[in-house]
Each structure stands twice: as structure tokens, then as C-alpha cells.
Amino acid sequence: MGSYVSRLVSGLKRRTSGTSARAGMEQLEDRTLMSAAVLNLPIDYPSITFDGGGSMSYDPATHALHAQGTPFAYRQSAAVPPVPILSGSVKLDILVDNTGALIGGVAGSDLVIQGQIDVDGDGTIDYSGTLLTGDVLEFGAFDSGTTDQYAYRFAATGGALVAAGYFTGEDIGIQTNSGNSTYVGDWTVAFGGTVEGKVGPTVRPDIDVEKYVKPVEDMSLEGFTPGFWKQCQHLQYWTGYKTTDSFEKVFGVNISCSNPTLLSALSTGGGGQQALMRQAVAALLNASNDNVNYLYSAQDVIQMVQQAFASGQYDQTTSLLETQNNLEGDITKGITPGFGIDADSAPGLSVAVGTPVIFTYVVTNPGGASLADVVLTDDNATPGKTSDDFHPAAIVTGDGFNVGDVNMNNRLDPGEQWLYSAITCVKCAGQFKNIAVVTGTPVDANGTPIAKDVSDTDVAYYIAKKTSTGGCGGCGDHGGYSGGCGGYNGGWGYHDNNCGTKPPVCVNLWQQNWRGWNKAIGRGCGLFSYFGKGC
Numbered sequence: 001m002g003s004y005v006s007r008l009v010s011g012l013k014r015r016t017s018g019t020s021a022r023a024g025m026e027q028l029e030d031r032t033l034m035s036a037a038v039l040n041l042p043i044d045y046p047s048i049t050f051d052g053g054g055s056m057s058y059d060p061a062t063h064a065l066h067a068q069g070t071p072f073a074y075r076q077s078a079a080v081p082p083v084p085i086l087s088g089s090v091k092l093d094i095l096v097d098n099t100g101a102l103i104g105g106v107a108g109s110d111l112v113i114q115g116q117i118d119v120d121g122d123g124t125i126d127y128s129g130t131l132l133t134g135d136v137l138e139f140g141a142f143d144s145g146t147t148d149q150y151a152y153r154f155a156a157t158g159g160a161l162v163a164a165g166y167f168t169g170e171d172i173g174i175q176t177n178s179g180n181s182t183y184v185g186d187w188t189v190a191f192g193g194t195v196e197g198k199v200g201p202t203v204r205p206d207i208d209v210e211k212y213v214k215p216v217e218d219m220s221l222e223g224f225t226p227g228f229w230k231q232c233q234h235l236q237y238w239t240g241y242k243t244t245d246s247f248e249k250v251f252g253v254n255i256s257c258s259n260p261t262l263l264s265a266l267s268t269g270g271g272g273q274q275a276l277m278r279q280a281v282a283a284l285l286n287a288s289n290d291n292v293n294y295l296y297s298a299q300d301v302i303q304m305v306q307q308a309f310a311s312g313q314y315d316q317t318t319s320l321l322e323t324q325n326n327l328e329g330d331i332t333k334g335i336t337p338g339f340g341i342d343a344d345s346a347p348g349l350s351v352a353v354g355t356p357v358i359f360t361y362v363v364t365n366p367g368g369a370s371l372a373d374v375v376l377t378d379d380n381a382t383p384g385k386t387s388d389d390f391h392p393a394a395i396v397t398g399d400g401f402n403v404g405d406v407n408m409n410n411r412l413d414p415g416e417q418w419l420y421s422a423i424t425c426v427k428c429a430g431q432f433k434n435i436a437v438v439t440g441t442p443v444d445a446n447g448t449p450i451a452k453d454v455s456d457t458d459v460a461y462y463i464a465k466k467t468s469t470g471g472c473g474g475c476g477d478h479g480g481y482s483g484g485c486g487g488y489n490g491g492w493g494y495h496d497n498n499c500g501t502k503p504p505v506c507v508n509l510w511q512q513n514w515r516g517w518n519k520a521i522g523r524g525c526g527l528f529s530y531f532g533k534g535c
Contacts, residue, residue: 039140039151040205041173042369042442042450046166047200048113048131049073049082050090056150056178057192060098064106065139067092067150067176067195071131074117088115090199092152092174094136100187102139109133111154111172113199132159132199134172143185148193150176153202166201170368173202203368205442205451207412209361209376211434211460213349214340216356216423222293222329223286226278230266237331240288240298247277250284251302253309276314279321280305286324291331295324295395295403300417307406316408320397341460346431348461353429359460361392361420363404363412363438371412371440371454372447376420381432392422392436411447412440426464434460 054069069090073082091112095103111134119126134154142149152174156167174197181193228234235243241250243263248255250262255277260268262284265277283301286294296304301321308317339360341349351357359378365371380388394402401408404418412418426432436458442451 039138039153039173040442040451040454041151041153041175041202042205042444043173043175043198043200043202044170044444044450045075045077045200046161047075047198048085048090049075049196049198051196054090054195054197055192056176056195057190058096058183058187059190060188063095063097063103065092065094065096067197069195069197071113071115074115074119076119083118083121085115085117088113088131090197094139094152096139096187098187100141100185102136105136109157110136111152111174113159127160127164130159132161132167132172133157137171138204141183143183146179146181148178148181148183150178152176153204170201170203172199174199205369205371205440205454206365206367207371207374207438207440207454207456208364208366209436209438209456209458210342210364211436211458212339212342212360212362213357213434213460213462214360215349215351216358220293220329221295221324221327222331223295223324223327224282224292224329224331225325226266226282229282229285230263237289237291238285239290241285247281251280251305251309253306272314273309276305276308276318276321279318279325282325283321289331292329295419296321303415304406311407313407317406320403320406323397343461344459346433346461347463350463350465351426353426353464353466355464356423356425357462359392359422359424359434359436361422361436361438363418363420365412365414365416365440367442367454368414369442369444369450370414372410372443372449374412374418374438374440376436376438378422379435379437380424381434383433383435390422392420395419395421411443426462429464429466431463432461434462436460 048071050069051072054067056065056067058065067090071085071088071090074085075082089112092110093106094110095106097103111132112130113132114130116125116128117131118124134156136152136154138153140151152172154172154174156162156170156172161167176195176197178193178195182191183193184191224234229238241262243261245262247253247260247262247265255273260277262281265281268274268277280301283294283296284298286292287296287298287301304317304320308314339362340358343349349357361376361378363374363376376392377389378392379385380390382388397403397408399408401410402418404416405412406416407413437455438457439453439455441449441453444450
């Protein structure tokens, strides 16, 4: 393991006063503890710092990991300096097995922090007694030499800080350094050391990508307007919902002085909330019908509407839904539902050589921190070869934001679902495995990174089989045109007589086949234009 340089602060007198005491507290409180990367837990405010005079120990026979220390400073926010904690103690007890894996907690609270805090310095104690208690959720350790790192995540269960409203919807994060440590990565022997640390609210950053694949002929996005869904002859296409269902109940929102049905909401006039209601019902019915290849799921639509009602900002969501509701389509013709096959195991999707296939990437944030600088990369089914990796294109609104960026802030916020897409033409027979990798940087409300990057991977398998007229000339990679005309038997607009000597010509047949998709992404003729090549 690598060696870290510990910046332990020793000999600081807790019972000092004036400028020197405050400077000492800020020096200790502001220091970045090295265990931050062990579990990737950002520590927010209010924070509690305990100094290096504490101790920690592990007993391999009982699996008991114990740490205790003296809380030194409390900091309400980044905007104010820390203040002393008086008559305090930190006690932590969890169970870890002989491989270093967390077993769980102990009887009673696994974390107890006590003390007295005068937050505003007016001479009156604001918080006293038991400040914080918690039950362990997660644990990690790192052996880096004589100073080792440990990190913990607890569910907040009580204490004066919880009663004051802190830690609502958040866990307790603890980052610690252990000096003079005898830990060498072996949990079958006893070890110990000193301990210092920082405690505060934490959220676990996370990111997820799911990759789907289906033949390109199934990809045309569809959607029908509020006017379509309210017509008597189209009521037969309502699926999963009745015309008399309550809008408020279905969407989980409250409409002042009104309780419209889904059908009456379709006929509501006006802008703002009323416009959203019209488009929301149409979107819900589009998403619920298996014959409509709609961009959003029913749950997506409901969540978007709830967020719009909660914020009072209706226009952005209305615009997103209206764009998809105006795509038209053929509701009598069945389609492959959703984004295609989540082909996580071989053989996956089966196609003929030369068939264009589309990959759809669904990137979500199941964690608690917003993510900036989201980067999605596909290995182009060539593991170990990075020269042909590519970045799938984001599916964007007319304003240039990802269609899933509900609040249009260019951050993947918790609960959001961002969409990306790429097309490849299967040029040769065989079994293929495409791997997608997504990364993002956890940030605070100001866009400042608060933890190391998070990442996730997902695969999509497909198998290609030759046809009597097929070959390996094929069409281009992920939307480009880099090969000959061989491989696919029939009918696509790019199969002309050039045979690879120049990009294909966009023909009306292509435009007609993909009118829905072209409207959805707001691009020119055909999918080659979408990926910046060809027509």
C-alpha cells in the first residue's frame, strides 16, 4: 500500500480562548481527512470534529471494533467559524468479521456523541446532552502505513441535532485517521491506534447505466396529442386508466379548488398548470399503451409532473411532454416495447449481418448528491482497444439539455433519468459484447466537487448471423458511414450505387420511415445526419 503523510494535530488545548483557540479549531476542522476516499462519503454541515487524543481497537475473537474520542469543534456551516464543544465524548462500536466485512451493530446505539454547544457564542448552551446517535450501515478501511483510514456511514436515530432538524433524509458520515496504527490489513489479529475524525451529514453518491439494444426498425418514437386522446373514437386506446380517474389521485398532486378527471384535464384551457395537465394526461396515455413507442415511461411522466407541481415551474415540463406528444405514429401497429432488450447475458439480441441496431443508454442517479461532468463511453465491442471507443449522443431538447434534465441545470440530479443513443451497423457474423461506462462528479449546490467520481458499467450482447446476400462490407460504425454496401438485403435509404465511395443519399423513404425519431431529436434527414455524417 502507498504511504500517506499524516497531519495529526496534537497538544491543542481545548480550554483555550480568543483568536488562538479559534485558529486552532479551524486548522483541525478544515483539514481533509484521508479516509474520505474509503467509502466516498462527502461530509456536509453541521460537522463535529474530534481530535487525535482518542483511541481505537479491534478484537478478532469478538469481532468488536471500538473507537472513542473527545469532540473538539462544531461548525454550523461553511460560512461561519467552528465553536468549541464542551464536556463531550464520541463513542463508536460496530462488529467486523475476520475478512474486514461489516457484520452489523451492537445492542443499543452504535454511535453516541455527547457534549454541550453554544452555537452563536451568546453564553447560552443551544444543544446539550446526547447530540447524535446512529446505527451502522456501512464501513470501510484502508491500510496506508502507520496512519490508516476508516470511514463509516450510520442511519441517524436521535439526539439533539436530529431533533433540531438536521440529518433529515441524510445519513451520518464519519471519516477517521488512526495514528500509530498496528493495522496491516489483517482482521484475524488484534490491532489499535489513536483516532481523530470528522462527523456530519452525508449522502452516498451513485450513478447507474442500463444499456438496451434493438433493431433500428423498431426505434421510431411516437406520441399522440391531448386532442387525439379525448376524441370519442380514440377512447378505446386508453390502457390502464379510465376517463373518470381523478387527475390528483393518479399523479399524486393537489389542484386548488378543483378535482378534474383525466378526461376533463385533456380539455382544460389556458397555460401554466392547465397546459401541463393536458400534456401530462396525453403523455401518461402514450406511455401506458404498448403500441406507442413513447420516450418516457408512465412512472417517468408521473414523477416529472410531481416535480413540476412541487416547484411551481410548469412550462419546462410542459414543453418536454408536448414535444413527445406531437410525434404522431400508428397506434394500431405493435412495436417492440420500450428501449429494447436489456441483454446482460449472451447471446442477447439476434440480428442478420448488415442490420442497423440502436443502443439506448439510460443513465440515472440513485444516490443523494447531484452529479456534474457526466461522461458516457462505449467500447464499440472491442474490449481492451480504446482507439475506437465513442461517446453516445445525448438525446436533447431544443434548448440543448438532455431530455431527462428536468430542471435544465446540466447536472444529473437524484432521481433524474438521462437518455443517450447510438447506432451501429452489424458488419460481420459473430457474438458481440458492447460495454458502456458512465462517470460523474458529485457536487454541492455551488457545483464544487464533494467526493471522488462515481462510475458504473453495463453490457449489451447481440449475435449476428449471415444471410445469403450478406457480407462484411456493412454500413458505418455508430451512425457514421465507413464501409461498403454489403450485408443488408433491402430497402434502406442509404443503399445506393455508390458502394462505399461516398456517403449515401438521404431519400424520401428513409425520411418517411424515421419521421418520428427525427422529430424527437430535432435533426436533419435520417440518422446519419444525427451522428454528424452523411447527408
